[in-house]
Amino acid sequence: MAKISPPPPFPAVSTCPSDNRESHTVVADLDGTLLCGRSSFPYFALVAFEAGGVLRLLLLVLLSPLAAALYHFVSEPAGIRVLIFASVAGVRISTVEAVARAVLPKFYLSDLHPESWRVFSSCGRRWVLTANPRIMVEAFLKEYLGAEMVVGTELADFRGRATGMVRRPGVLVGEKKAAALKSALGSGSPPEIGLGDRRSDFPFMNLCKEAYVVLPDPEVKAVSRERLPKPVVFHDGRLVQKPTPLLALLIVLWFPFAFFLACLRAAAAALLPIKHQIRVHRLLGVRISVKGAAPWRPAGKPGVLFVCSHRTLLDPLIVSLALRRHVATVTYSLSRLSELLSPIKNVRLARDRGKDAATIKSLLEEGDVAVCPEGTTCREPFLLRFSALFAELTDEIVPVALESRTSLFHGTTARGWKGMDPFFFCMNPSPAYEVTFLSKLPPELTCGGGGGRASHEVANCVQRMIAESLGYECTSFTRKDKYMALAGNDGSVPKKTRSKLAS
Template sequence: MAMAAACFRSIHDCASAGRENDAVAADMDGTLLRGRSSFPYFALVAFEAGGALRLLFLLLLSPLAGFLYYFISESAGIRVLIFAAFAGVRVSDIESVARAVLPKFYSGDLHPESWRVFSACGKRCVLTANPRIMVEAFLKDFLGADLVMGTEVSTFKGRATGFVKPPGVLVGKNKAAALRAAFGDTPPEIGLGDRRTDFPFMSLCKESYIVPEKPEVKAVSVDKLPKAVIFHDGRLVQKPTPFLALLIILWIPVGFLLACLRIAAGALLPMPLVYYAFWALGVRVTVKGTPPPPVTKSSGNSGVLFICSHRTLLDPIFLSTALGRPIPAVTYSVSRLSEMISPIKTVRLSRDRATDAAMIRKLLQEGDLAICPEGTTCREPFLLRFSSLFAELTDELVPVAMVNRMSMFHGTTARGWKGMDPFYFFMNPSPAYEVTFLSKVPSQLTRGAGKSSHDVANYIQRVIAATLSYECTAFTRKDKYTALAGNDGTVPEKPQLKPKQVMGC
């Protein structure tokens, strides 16, 4: 870095005002991102596309990759990581992880000074040693990059071979050659890099700035990004460093046995005892508010419809745990395995409004019922649009705000097998749920008082959002799966997030 200081000025000396007509060429790891190591992102690809054994394979080869990287050549070390993470993996799976999983972790590691300069320029180019297939979705969809040049990975019959295409890993002179080929005789105005192997391409730019290594620098806050990630997938909660990756691998067999024990306790014990069994097994359940008393068939009254925010498919089970009695739930989709191990009755909705309405009315005549009107889960602090169907069926409505905490694994998936969702949730060392019972919807705000079903649904959405300090959106289940299947999975521009503008069912 002493040589770098003599050749290039610090990124702090780069003015960002008036750069709308300028082009910038930037490295990724250690430059646009604070972290200099790409291991966590290769580990994410390995686990999410190949499973625990693939992650173990990557972890076993990582010492060799590190030795080659630091003592032989940067290119050789990266080749080992690419082979360990990619060899034999379907290209479509890598693309899916790059689109649905990695942006969440990349966006939380953006370097503030690099982003200040990069975002100010009218044309944005990124040159990175990472495989282009792994980073392009994030860089283009979330950072507005116009051109992404990275290492190209060879494929065979739809699967990655683990080897790289000529001219090899994009480092050193290869980066300079790629930049020269893209810009010709008109080099970018600004070049940003952080290490010696970036010097060749930086020297081609009119101005070049080095990004000093400062791991303690605070990442760009999510509200400063052009787009916020609402929909994302993947099982891992935290970015897997080598130590955390080892911990995950060692924990999985223990965690799976613990999950089986926790699920068995919930399914086999009487519901009044489940709350205490969960606490004894490390599952924390916090109950807030005052729930309504149970409605019996003999009373002749319609049951209470609990309107829950949707965090995992376990929401109705933890609602029942908090109440100490089983509450049946209606759901749009649930796997056969989840139905088999569920301690409560689950009823599938047909998505035909008339059929579903008749079924829910019948269930309410038998007692209390739970529904999650978002229709799908959301991991971020947002509420998706509520279906208005429930508001047409009863005025006995009790909103319930659900919050959960997972430290290792997400208990939801859009790409994987949903039957494993309960197991992944209970595989966390100490998962937690907070169930907050809100006041029953006032009679003057129900359909019986002349309010439309949309007004009732929007009111409940606002009440739950205010309790959780979440934002309301107009996104639906269809938007989520469309985003994770091929779009960028982002929110619209900020003005559209205001509840009065976007809420409505």
């Protein structure tokens, strides 16, 4: 006869009223409570990969069975200590902070529990007690969920690097959570609401006037994108999906084959005639689809300026493949590796408006040019502010809507080495690009040609055309906005790290 589990000593969170709670304090656990998922492994895996690379992720995968055995059969703190050691031992604390701000919020928000968030968001004061390292969760909880106080496990460090150990009182589980709450309360009155999901949360929940348990439900759906408390516009990191233990294992096993495949795809782009490359790349698993008709450059005429939305560093190359002819491109930040391997002409700009305009004009005299005037990439369905420089240079302007899709690795980064961006895109099993050539800008909408439009009006017009084609939203965000958002502009990230991200 099957053993019947006793019912929890607290009512379900779905029964908790959320009206008129503005003056109340709520204290909640994180994994399994505010988040649908009860396991913190995916977030440790993200930190391990982003801060330490694939070998660090391999170590975490190898030690995860030990962590699970200790967690379930010995104690929760023992299992969590193994995950912490495998993920951050030897890593700079500033690097963990940067990952926590730029990478983790996207994944945390995609797992927000609807009932817990309903109650948590209704209260005026929001506190979180978690066994996770505070440094991993604090930026997300305060910036996106409006938490006033976050108490978690504190990492031990030596000369700015995590040792893999934790500071006293240790991993925040069970009675230690209750002790932390008592310390935070001091002589104040107890919180009105306590939210938890497992037996080790009961001690701190007993200190609250009301307590509700979040029952395990594999069918529960996270809060939809439209109902999120704050949208994630900018985020970083290489991994596309939340790395469950199985997916993390697959990433580790795929990585060496993926790098070889990326080199093969790069060799094909550099060595084969451009008119045959779409077919060859399709055989190698890269899907490139083309929509719309691009204008042909008549002999003796200046080139066409293809103005593209910015997805990856490969954008100009993909436009060349779609046109079946070489086009030049310009960039502000061209790595030596990209310059060496690029099969198309790639010219570095000087960040001087007059010099840059002259450079692009000379390239247009030689042939077609593809530019990405957003200046930087955004992974969410938003277009950043376009530069108006290109609009002053020619009236032969063709907007190009680019969309890329990957399954394992993002082909863009703000924190990592930009020269590896094309390789990470090509390391996906079957990456895809969709190229849509829109109608050429009519003369009346250009700066010259009888239109007499201001350059910023032309830029805004092109941006709207591309956004409508992709179903994206236009924003006024700039490159500086992106890097400040990822680095943190409130002083919570060390100055050295902010300078590295903004460079």
